[in-house]
Amino acid sequence: MNLVEQLNxxxxxxxxxxxxxxxxxxxxxxxxxVRLSPTSSGxxxxxxxxxxxxxxxxxxxxxxxxxxxxxxGSHLLVFAAWxxxxxxRIDDVTALMTQERGEIEMMNAxxxxxxxxxxxxxxxxxxxxxxxxAYIALGIAMVAAAEQEVDSTLMEGFDPEAVxxxxxxxxxxxxxxxxxxxxxxxxxxxxLLPMKKVRKSQDTLVSLVD
Numbered sequence: 001m002n003l004v005e006q007l008n009x010x011x012x013x014x015x016x017x018x019x020x021x022x023x024x025x026x027x028x029x030x031x032x033x034v035r036l037s038p039t040s041s042g043x044x045x046x047x048x049x050x051x052x053x054x055x056x057x058x059x060x061x062x063x064x065x066x067x068x069x070x071x072x073g074s075h076l077l078v079f080a081a082w083x084x085x086x087x088x089r090i091d092d093v094t095a096l097m098t099q100e101r102g103e104i105e106m107m108n109a110x111x112x113x114x115x116x117x118x119x120x121x122x123x124x125x126x127x128x129x130x131x132x133x134a135y136i137a138l139g140i141a142m143v144a145a146a147e148q149e150v151d152s153t154l155m156e157g158f159d160p161e162a163v164x165x166x167x168x169x170x171x172x173x174x175x176x177x178x179x180x181x182x183x184x185x186x187x188x189x190x191x192l193l194p195m196k197k198v199r200k201s202q203d204t205l206v207s208l209v210d
């Protein structure tokens with residue numbers, strides 16, 4: 001399948017086959033796609049938590065209105081954003097850039113300016129910015145899953161504070177943003193599978209400024 005065919009194939013899977021785990025090689029490809037996702041200023045201000053433990057997934061399922069894809073899928077991706085930007089976090093980004101690219105004065109000045117702009121801001125403003133970067137990676141993950149012919153279901157309907165508690169995220173300076181179970185569709189139990197994909201037409205969605 002080409003990319004458009006893969007995107008037509010994917011849908012928000014409502015019922016996953018609990019007896020059919022996703023091969024680790026496919027999961028690794030999706031994780032690598034997340035790692036390579038673009039983020040503002042290359043900061044990558046989020047972490048990806050991959051949950052396979054059934055007991056932990058069951059607790060998260062209870063905090064997510066009992067959406068059973070969390071239990072029936074074999075892997076749960078939790079995108080968790082930084083709770084704030086700090087001098088140390090941005091310095092770590094600069095250090096990694098220097099390690100990989102060498103000492104570049106212009107780059108160091110860029111990240112010094114970034115610290116001056118970001119660190120004084122309200123923590124909620126910074127968390128919201130970091131969460132938007134996590135959503136970019138989420139989109140890449142869903143496309144990568146479709147490319148691997150792995151089903152996924154985007155989930156925002158959960159209690160973030162409960163999930164943060166279950167995974168111990170607060171102590172790590174993280175806040176859960178969005179969940180993405182991975183698995184394989186169960187054709188016998190998914191009411192959405194036979195339905196036609198519905199999207200706005202390009203004429204409705206796209207405006208051209210030429």
